[in-house]
Structures are given as C-alpha cells and as structure tokens.
Amino acid sequence: MRSWIEGANAPECDFPLENLPYGAFRRRGERLRCGVAIGDHVLDLAVLEESGLIHAGGRTAVFAAPHINAFMALGPAAWRRVRARLTDLLAEGGDPSLRGERGMLARALVPLKEVELGLPIKVAGYTDFYASRQHAFNVGTMFRGAGNALPPNWLHIPIGYNGRASTVVVSGTDIRRPLGQRKPPEAAGPVFGPSTRLDFELEMGAVVGVPSRMGEPITVAEADAMIFGYVLLNDWSARDIQAWEYQPLGPFQAKAFATTISPWVVTKAALEPFRVSTPPREKPLLPYLCEPGPLLHDIHLEVALRPAGAERATTIARTNSRHLYYSAAQQLAHHAVGGCRMECGDLLGSGTISGPEKGSFGSLLELAWDGREPVRLATGETRSFLEDGDEVTLRGWAEGEGYRIGFGECTGRVLPAPAERDW
Ligand SMILES: O=C(O)/C=C/C(=O)CC(=O)CC(=O)O
Ligand SMILES: [Ca+2]
Numbered sequence: 284m285r286s287w288i289e290g291a292n293a294p295e296c297d298f299p300l301e302n303l304p305y306g307a308f309r310r311r312g313e314r315l316r317c318g319v320a321i322g323d324h325v326l327d328l329a330v331l332e333e334s335g336l337i338h339a340g341g342r343t344a345v346f347a348a349p350h351i352n353a354f355m356a357l358g359p360a361a362w363r364r365v366r367a368r369l370t371d372l373l374a375e376g377g378d379p380s381l382r383g384e385r386g387m388l389a390r391a392l393v394p395l396k397e398v399e400l401g402l403p404i405k406v407a408g409y410t411d412f413y414a415s416r417q418h419a420f421n422v423g424t425m426f427r428g429a430g431n432a433l434p435p436n437w438l439h440i441p442i443g444y445n446g447r448a449s450t451v452v453v454s455g456t457d458i459r460r461p462l463g464q465r466k467p468p469e470a471a472g473p474v475f476g477p478s479t480r481l482d483f484e485l486e487m488g489a490v491v492g493v494p495s496r497m498g499e500p501i502t503v504a505e506a507d508a509m510i511f512g513y514v515l516l517n518d519w520s521a522r523d524i525q526a527w528e529y530q531p532l533g534p535f536q537a538k539a540f541a542t543t544i545s546p547w548v549v550t551k552a553a554l555e556p557f558r559v560s561t562p563p564r565e566k567p568l569l570p571y572l573c574e575p576g577p578l579l580h581d582i583h584l585e586v587a588l589r590p591a592g593a594e595r596a597t598t599i600a601r602t603n604s605r606h607l608y609y610s611a612a613q614q615l616a617h618h619a620v621g622g623c624r625m626e627c628g629d630l631l632g633s634g635t636i637s638g639p640e641k642g643s644f645g646s647l648l649e650l651a652w653d654g655r656e657p658v659r660l661a662t663g664e665t666r667s668f669l670e671d672g673d674e675v676t677l678r679g680w681a682e683g684e685g686y687r688i689g690f691g692e693c694t695g696r697v698l699p700a701p702a703e704r705d706w
C-alpha cells in the first residue's frame with residue numbers, strides 16, 4: 284500500500300499506511316487531542332471528526348480529548364471502521380477529500396517535529412507480568428540461586444503484580460532516581476537513601492480497550508478481542524530496594540516510582556500479519572489458559588543507552604517479543620478469570636523480555652550479570668547499573684515486506700535523587 288504522504292512509503296519509516304498508531308499530541312499553546320502518526324506527520328483526528336471527514340460511530344465526538352480512551356470505549360467495530368476510513372483517506376488513489384482541500388490539509392496534517400506528544404491513554408490500572416522464561420530464570424538465579432530460579436508455579440500461572448497507574452509517564456519524561464530502604468549485604472540492618480542499583484526493563488505493554496464485568500470469567504479468545512493495541516514499556520526498577528522488600532508480596536516501591544510508555548499505541552489490527560505462536564509448553568496448561576491460535580507477535584526490540592554528554596547511544600540489547608512464554612491475551616484472561624473487572628485503559632506489562640543469549644537480555648541486571656560483567660559502551664565507559672544523566676531508549680518494530688510497523692521511541696533520562704536536605 285502506498286500513501287500520498289511524503290515519507291510514509293520509505294521502507295525504514297516507523298509509520299507507514301499499514302501502521303496508523305494512535306496517540307495524543309499538541310502544538311504549542313494548544314490542548315492535547317488525538318492523532319494518528321503517518322510518515323513524519325501526525326494526522327489531527329479532532330479536526331477530521333469536527334469537519335465530518337471521519338465518524339467514529341459514537342453519539343459524541345471522541346477525538347478532541349487528551350487521551351484515546353473514549354475512542355477505545357466504542358469497541359472493535361468502531362476501531363475497524365475508523366481504520367478503514369483513515370486508510371482510504373491516506374492511500375494513493377483513495378478518497379481525495381483530505382488531499383483536495385488545501386486549508387483542511389494544512390490544519391489536519393502536522394509535522395511530528397512541531398508537536399509535543401502526551402500520554403496516549405488515561406491509564407486505568409497497571410499490572411506487570413513476568414512472562415519471559417529466560418528473564419525469570421536469570422533474575423531467579425541472582426535473587427534465589429540457580430536451584431530455585433524458576434518458581435514452582437511459573438510454568439502454570441502467568442505471574443504478575445498490581446503496579447501503579449499514577450506513575451506511568453510518556454516517553455521523554457525525566458525519571459528521578461528513587462529513594463528507598465535497602466539492605467547492603469555486609470550491613471547489619473537496612474539503610475535509607477537513593478537507590479544505587481537503578482535499572483530498566485524492556486517490556487511490551489498491552490492496552491485493554493473493551494472492559495470485562497466483575498465476577499465474570501473470560502476466555503483467552505475473548506481476552507485477545509478486548510486488546511486494542513500495544514506500546515513499548517520501560518518498567519524502571521530499583522534492584523536494591525526490590526531485593527530487600529519483595530518477599531513475600533512482590534515488588535512495591537522498587538517499581539512504583541516510574542514506568543515509561545511509548546507515545547503511539549500500535550493497534551492489534553496493524554500487528555495481525557506478524558502473529559506467532561508462543562514457544563512449546565513445557566507443562567500442559569490448565570484449559571482456561573490454552574490458546575485458540577497464535578497470540579504473540581514477531582517484534583524486533585532494542586535498548587540503547589546514552590550517558591550524559593555523549594553524542595552517541597550504544598545499543599546494548601537486541602531481542603524479540605516472540606520469546607515470551609505467555610501472551611497478553613493469556614495474562615488478561617488469567618487476570619479477569621477470578622472475577623477482577625478489567626477496564627478500558629488498563630495497561631498490562633508483558634514482563635521483561637529476555638532472549639536466550641546474553642546480548643538479548645532485557646535488563647541491565649542481566650546484561651551485566653549482577654554487576655559482575657559490566658556492559659561496555661561506545662564511549663569507553665562501563666555500566667552495571669544506571670547512572671545519573673543516563674538516557675535509556677527502547678525501540679521496536681515488526682518487519683513486513685518493504686515496510687515496518689514501528690512503535691517509535693520509548694525514552695527517559697535519569698535525574699539525580701532528591702537532595703539529602705529534603706529527606
Ligand atoms: O524474580 C523476582 O523476584 C522478580 C523479578 C522482577 O524483576 C519482577 C518484574 O518486574 C517482572 C518482569 O518484568 O518480568
Ligand atoms: Ca517488570
């Protein structure tokens with residue numbers, strides 16, 4: 284498919300006509316509204332809706348809002364209708380309404396470099412899972428020893444914990460190094476202060492569009508149908524705080540201070556051609572978790588780290604979301620099956636995605652193996668954990684024939700902890 288929009292047809296462009304990811308943006312002095320990325324532009328959906336060029340199907344306008352939740356709440360038929368309409372308006376040889384009207388085009392098509400991107404969704408709830416076998420094995424080995432690395436439930440349950448929606452932020456937001464309680468191995472008791480083992484976690488985030496009802500189970504197939512799309516997600520983690528606090532209730536303050544997501548929600552529809560199956564089951568799953576078909580996606584993932592002042596970032600990990608043992612649909616079905624109501628705008632972290640070999644691990648804890656094998660950067664520096672001023676950027680894309688479905692960037696920079704006089 285070709286678009287008449289400059290840049291959208293380049294093979295390395297993240298946002299070709301096949302993608303059409305949703306986000307929130309504003310020009311200087313304007314309010315946030317919904318848009319779709321195409322080439323190096325964003326298409327203003329509020330303008331299109333107001334002028335009658337698109338109609339999402341609801342009784343009121345949905346796109347002149349700071350988040351895409353109202354649109355997601357209209358459900359899968361509306362998602363399909365708007366995607367088909369946008370494709371027609373943007374395709375070479377499609378409906379000329381948008382192209383034809385000069386004034387309209389100038390208002391509706393905004394260069395990406397002129398906009399500020401907002402958090403695409405109002406996050407209703409944030410749950411983080413633990414679905415990469417290699418990551419679970421690696422972290423388990425470091426926290427509990429190789430003999431107890433994989434918990435006995437891991438091959439039966441998509442393990443997760445309830446995270447904080449309040450601190451999910453959009454790419455580009457600076458992250459303050461957290462304060463917390465930790466117990467250095469040689470110390471007699473715990474100490475309080477800035478984390479000294481700050482880390483990132485490379486994850487995919489699934490965005491729930493269709494709610495479920497309290498007390499009503501859902502199947503894995505129904506869960507898949509409830510998912511609107513996916514984002515890149517960095518679950519910033521303070522490993523020293525985590526190791527001290529996590530038993531027996533799991534991560535709490537170690538992961539509550541910040542979670543960064545990419546600004547564009549790539550729809551499930553755009554990722555359809557890239558579906559792949561989960562790896563073979565090592566233990567049979569209980570029937571409520573069995574998959575009706577391929578539920579993962581083949582998405583290349585990368586992590587780059589740029590120290591303060593450095594010109595270039597170093598790519599320190601390359602992996603793929605197909606390594607996950609559980610899909611987002613399985614996680615969502617498991618989440619809701621006991622009676623928990625899932626909401627439009629719920630965000631589900633996949634868990635850190637680590638591939639089988641060392642360069643494909645999704646956290647610094649694993650890449651530098653608990654500080655024993657520091658990662659070397661292009662600047663000559665090494666890293667075992669993040670330092671103040673470090674900028675971490677996640678990238679991801681599915682590779683089609685002659686095009687890619689890109690996620691854009693999920694980036695954040697580490698700021699120093701609050702000054703000691705303030706605590
Ligand atoms: O094994 C543990 O004790 C905890 C590991 C994690 O870091 C939990 C987590 O955030 C899940 C994940 O991202 O896979
Ligand atoms: Ca995580």
Ligand SMILES: [Mg+2]
Nearest residue numbers: 518538541542
């Ligand atoms: Mg987090």
